[in-house]
Amino acid sequence: MARKKTYGFSMNRLTGVTNVKRKISKATGVPTTKQGRRNKARRIATGGGCMVLIMIPTLLLTAIIVALLCIL
Numbered sequence: 831m832a833r834k835k836t837y838g839f840s841m842n843r844l845t846g847v848t849n850v851k852r853k854i855s856k857a858t859g860v861p862t863t864k865q866g867r868r869n870k871a872r873r874i875a876t877g878g879g880c881m882v883l884i885m886i887p888t889l890l891l892t893a894i895i896v897a898l899l900c901i902l
């Protein structure tokens with residue numbers, strides 16, 4: 831049987847800092863960690879999808895427009 835996962839002592843959890851940060855983050859929608867803010871910025875910039883999936887149609891559309899303008 832697997833051991834139960836236990837967590838160490840945390841002064842922030844004891845004083846309630848972690849809970850306050852979590853509540854602020856949930857209320858404002860802004861992550862409190864550096865990695866969370868970075869991930870949110872990336873999701874906003876890419877529309878939540880992969881940048882490659884966004885760029886390929888854009889490049890193809892641009893190539894078609896340029897080709898049509900050259901023909902005219």
